[in-house]
Amino acid sequence: MSEMSVHAAVHAAPTSFIRKYVFSLDHKVIGLQYYALAMAAVVTGMVLSWIMRIHLVWPNSPVPGLGWLSKVGAPGGVVTPEYYLQLMTMHGTLMVFFVLTNAPFAAFGNYFLPIQIGAEDMAFPRFNMMSFWTTFVAFCILISAFFVGDGPPLSGWTGYAPLSAVGRDAGPGQAVGQSLWGVSIFVFCIASLLGALNFIATTLDLRSKGMTLSRMPIVSWAWFITSCISLLAFAVLMPACLLLILDRVAGTSFFIPAGLNVADHMQQHQGGSPLLWQHLFWFFGHPEVYIAILPAIGIVSHILICNMRRNMLSHKVVIYCMMAIGFLSYMVWGHHMFLSGMNPFSALVFSFPTLMITIPATIMTLIWLGSLYGSNLRINSASLFCLGFISMFVSGGVSGFFLAQPSIDIYLHATYFVVGHFHMVMGVAAIMGVFAGTYFWFPKMTGRMMNETLGKWHFFLTLIGTYAIFMPFHYLGLAGNVRRYSAFQDDFLVPLIPVHKFITYAALFTGAAQLIFIYNLIYSRFKGEAAPPNPWECTSLEWSTPSSPPPFDNFGGQHPVVYHDPYQYGVTSSTGDYLMQTSPERAGETP
Amino acid sequence: MATVLQPPKSEVEQEPPVGHTGGSGGGSRHLVPEGGPLGQVKDRPGEPTRTGIWVGLAAIAMSFAALTSALYVREGSGYTDWTHITLPPILWFNTLALVLSSITLERARVRVAAFMRGEESNRSVPMQWLNATMLLGLVFVVGQYFAWLKLRSQGLYLPTNPNASFFYVLTGVHVIHVLGGLGGLSRVMLKFRSATHPLRRSTMDATSYYWHFMGVLWIYLLFILWLKL
Amino acid sequence: MGGKIFAVLVVVIALLSAVPIITHTFLGASVTPPDDISTHGKAIDDQLSVTMAEAGISFLAAQLILGLFVWQFAHRKGGATKTFPGGATAMVIVAFLFVGAEVLALGMVGSKAWGMVYFQPAADNALQVQAQAGQFAFYFRYPGPDGRFGALHPEKIDEGNSNFFGLDPENDILARDDITAGELVVPVDKEVHLMMHAKDVGHSFYVRELRIQQDFVPGLDLSVHFTATKVGKYEIVCTQLCGLGHYNMKSYLNVMSQDDFDKWLKSQSN
Amino acid sequence: MRTSKPCIALAAMVLCPAMMFAGTISGKVTYTGTPVKQKPISMAKEPSCDKQHPTPITTETIVTSANNTLENVVVYISAGGDDANAPAQAVTFTQKGCQYVPHVIALHTGQELHVVNGDQTSHNIHPMAKANPEWNKSQPPGAPPIVQKFDNAEFISVKCQIHPWMHGWFAVLKTNHYSITGDGGSFSLPNLPPGKYTVTAWHEDYGTQTQDITITGNETKSIDFSFKAKAF
DSSP states (O other), X not given: OHHHHHHHHHOOOOOSHIIIIISOXXXXXXXXXXXXXXXXXXXXXXXXXXXXXXXXXXXXXXXXXXXXXXXXXXXXXOOOHHHHHHHHHHHHHIIIIIIITIIIIIIHHHHHHHHHTTOSSXXXXXXXXXXXXXXXXXXXXXXXXXXXXXXXXXSTTTTOTTTTTSGGGGOTTTTHHHHHHHHHHHHHHHHHHHHHHHHHHHHHHOOOTTOOGGGSXXXXXXXXXXXXXXXXXXXXXHHHHHHHHHHHHTOOOSSOOSOOEEXXXXXXXXXXXXXXXXXXXXXXXXXXXXXXXXXXXXXXXXHHHHHHTSOOSOHHHHHHHHHHHHHHTTSOGGGGOTTTTOOHHHHHHHHHHHHHTHHHHHHHHHHHHHHHTTOOBOOSHHHHHHHHHHHHHHHHHHHHHHHTSHHHHHHHTTBHHHHHHHIIIIIIHHHHHHHHHHHHHHHHHHSBOOOHHHHHHHHHHHHHHHHHHHHHHHHHHHTTOBSSOSOOOSTTTGGGHHHHHHHXXXXXXXXXXXXHHHHHHHHHHHHSOBOOSSTTOOOSGGGGSSSSSOOTTSSTTOOOXXXXXXXXXXXXXXXXXXXXXXXXXXXXXXX | OOOBOOOOOOSSOOOOOTTOOOOSSOTGGGGSOSSSOTTTOOOOSSOHHHHHHHHHHHHHHHHHHHHHHHHHXXXXXXXXXXXXXXXXXXXXHHHHHHHXXXXXXXXXXXXXXXXXXXSOOOTHHHHHHHHHHHHHHHHHHHHHHHHHHHHHHTTOOTTTOHHHHHHHHHHHHHHHHHHHHHHHHXXXXXXXXXXXXOOOHHHHHHHHHHHHHHHXXXXXXXXXXXXXX | OHHHHHHHHXXXXXHHHHHHHHHSEETTEEOSOOOOXXXXXXXXXXXXXXXXXXXXXXXXXXXXXXXXXXXXXXXXXXXXXXXXXXHHHHHHHHIIIIIIHXXXXXXXXXXXXXXXXXXXXXXXXXXXXXXXXETTEEEEEEOTTTTOOOOOOGGGOBGGGTBOSOOOTTTOHHHHTOEEEXXXXXXXXXXXEEEEEESSSOEXXXXXXTTEEEEEOTTOOEEEEEEBOSOEEEEEEOOSOOSTTGGGOEEEEEEEOHHHXXXXXXXXXX | OXXXXXHHHHHHHHHHHHOSXXXXXXXXXXXXXXXXXXXXXXXXXXXXXXXXXXXXXXOOSSOEETTTEEOSOEEEEEESOOOSOOOSSOEEEEEETTEEESXXXXXXXXXXXXXXXXXXXXXXXXXXXXXXXXXXXXXXXXOOOEEEOOOXXXXXXXXXXXXXXXXXXXXXXXXXXXXXXXXXXXXXXXXXXXXXXXEEEEETTTEEXXXXXXXXXXXXXXXXXXXXXXXX
16 A cells, blocks of 8 residues: 555656556546546436336337347337336446446546645555546446346346345346346445545545645535545445345355245245345445435535635534534435334334434535525526535425335335435436536636536526426325336326326436537537636635646645635635635735 | 735644655655655654555454344344354464464564664564564465365355355455455565665554454454354 | 526426425326325325425425525625625524424324334234235235135245145145135225235335335235225235336235125135 | 258158158047146236136136047157258247237247237246246237247246236147147147157146057057046
């Protein structure tokens, strides 16, 4: 390990293409690699969701081109029931692991955490490189499931045992596909652990002179807290995957009980506990939600403060709230299992910490709103996405009231209400954070500005589209519409099909709107106007690098010295209404 | 009008690097002189390697906690099939080897430091302690392998019953970590010999923390196995 | 400009989102829980509507305030920045006192409804029915005249021959009079004790009108008990992903008058 | 490969008349004792099929017809009459009203099997093959037929898990001389050149019976099989 650091310290900027862009030790390059991987994953995942939405409302009409893509899964382009579930599984796995864990945390975190704390690189650059390429391997393993055997697994991203454990008898994709899934997640865990270790060591040890913990920007705090959460979460998922794989390939019985007759095949297992898998999985799975959302909260707060031109009412309180959420997230996993045969009393035990999470969440929301009051909010694509995030965070959050209560969960569990809930708060909200971060940091990452007009269009269409998709999910849930169905033929589901049609149109519309973003990204990368070093007049260290993108060692051989708390806005100084963290000036408060 | 602040008191009392031409890798981490006699090198508080090892150990501990709780849940659910297996006696011998290896490693640390300070003229003495640790580590690994053979000879394979499954899984995962430790140990020995990448105190420390943790972890596992299987 | 658009948009979205909740319909489809036909369901419904009120208010309030503030304070040219009266402390207090306390109180009340379903055991005279979930159908078993269930032998399951439970009538007298049915037939206003058995993987038993949902967990013999108060036919669906036929795994809950039920039972057992 | 099959078939057609003598084996399959009563099938979960059966259909494990004759028995030449080549035309296995029609089909190893979905709902076809690779595919309504082959001879039990009551059999044989008893339980194996044959009768529940028989010339020999019914 120490070898890593020594080497990182002594070797100079690489020259060869491979070392510079492929197997690079530079946290900035690695951050961009993570971002690119997340983009690949999110596009794949979105296309899968389109196919699913189209199939749901036109179940027997062929999807153009699909018959050619997947002859087994979609003969003549008509999606078979198993193929729908396989798409659903891959959609969930890709989005949760390779998008929501990578984009806000690994991608932006890798790029900006070291810069924001005034370090030249991560603590262990080689581990950093390894963790990206391990993630990449995990991604390839997962995607390969599309091309082997009878396709990807159909057991959902939660991979409940014994469906995921008994192998081929459970259905198409449960043979080699499910094994690939298990291995992929296992490898992903290794990568995430390396990454988390790196983030923690970096934050604790590499802060430059004067950068005390309390002077770290809120987003660095978010990344730090997130890395602590993911360290413990993935450390639990990894052995769980190991046991699952053993059940599948070595004939052990960790999750498979005795006397199962699956498709007329008696399973040669005994004594295993399906609930054990659920416990291990959700012990990881619930913190995972916060691994996705906390970095977004940090990014949004960071950007809002800059655009409000004054600190929030108290950015420290927001940090404490994030800590509280991180802590609580380990006491609530059971709320995913109210109806899976746990002791009914434990349902209440898990219910109350879950409800308690509303308190820090509410505090944060109120602080955002209160800080907007009387600010000089600058409207740009980044700040708009922050506002969108707040709106989504609230919408997705309130539906948590319902699901946190076991009594109501009896009715709403496993309905589209749940799907709407987590898509809003964990999916869309987090992605809005990623968009905000992209518009905000793009100038620093590429040296060019993104096109604001396109950015605003992208925002408004996305806001309308996502609400149009996910609000109706809640209505469907209230009507008792069951999730994970590949067709709606039950008498009580047929009348709801118009709603599903509406959602499908909205999904296609929203997806199309993302093309604006992709175009903007590519166009601005090459043709965007040159960015000044600090376009947003922001105070944190990433804006005090000599150039955009920053030089290989971030500060051009300098070691930044920090004099201030992160958010010196609304002051009078030689630079204007703000004061860089690195500026030795003393701020004169505005009257 | 803007008055200038005094530079803040850094958390790190180190003079900036001399003639440092902005290579990569961590601003103030670089302030630690490299090589240098271990004894004199005062690693600043929060040397990444040392933090890193603790964080890593925390993760490993968490994984084994998960496996342990899995064992308890599984025992609770297994009703009939939770049997009893007699631990192969060789485990006690292996335990002894691992404990001894920790002791020799501590001796080695003292010796290495002494050599670095120049009090110990002969490089071979610390080397011998390191070799001894290495050897004992290998003895442990081989010993574990014999323990598995013993179980197999009794017809207890990985899937035979939950007790066997957990025995193989826990010991297997632990041995893999021990092998990692041996890897670290051999790197320490290489660096101790090499002139280009001299051994740093934090490397020595991190490796030995890891190694001792493996010992403690093993004793914990042995206790669980003895208690449950 | 962008700020004002956002302000308007977020308010419109918030209000539009609330409409279907109030009118209970969206695009002509009814989006509200169906009338409850169970004795315990009312408690759940009340809990649901109380929560809906609270969540709805918080939702609208937050979105409207967001819109209002953005409308008012976006892009003000200069102007002294006011801070919100009370500052962060006020926020923390509000969050704890109102939202926190309210939500926790809600949880307390809600736990009663939960208890009604799960804390009381089934009455002794409850009708004993065994439900088996397997890929991809539910089957139900009544003990028959002798009032006792025959033993299950999973290896004897022969669905092509209608032996869905793996009974062994050849050697097991108890099993000979067991009645197997493809739908759950129960008498009205009589408590039913449903013993749940999973044949292969995880499944779940969900009847919207009954306000009952419970997983089938392989290896765990769980049970629920309920009393249906309205004669009629209601859909039973599987809500735990169980494989390719999941979407088609359904059955019917057939609530009959006691007489009809007895007739039906006789017709089955002949 | 593709092109060669028709040629072989053609050759076979040319050769068959050339055999001067072509014997025939025919007979009846009966049972003794009282077979277990077949149970009615509840298709409640699949209304689209349910309404196709005004009177509920029963299981088809044991189908009997007038004077103790047994249907769905596969009678085939198990020894002496092997022929290597599979007929070119495919065998069709239809899913209609959530039943397999016919309940039992026989086909030659390597012969094409077409599985057709005649229902308004998805089925999944899951042959529990042992000597052949087991597969499990679902077939949405209106999807093209599933085309498959089996390379090894065996009796394969076929299931649809979406409709667990659906059950059928593929009799994969090495011979083209087979006959499946229908109403009246009679069978006939024509076009047998002179020789010594073993005739096997297979029933999914009652198992197999064999008889040896010799065809000397242009004659029709009659043999009967009788199975003993089980109480359960």
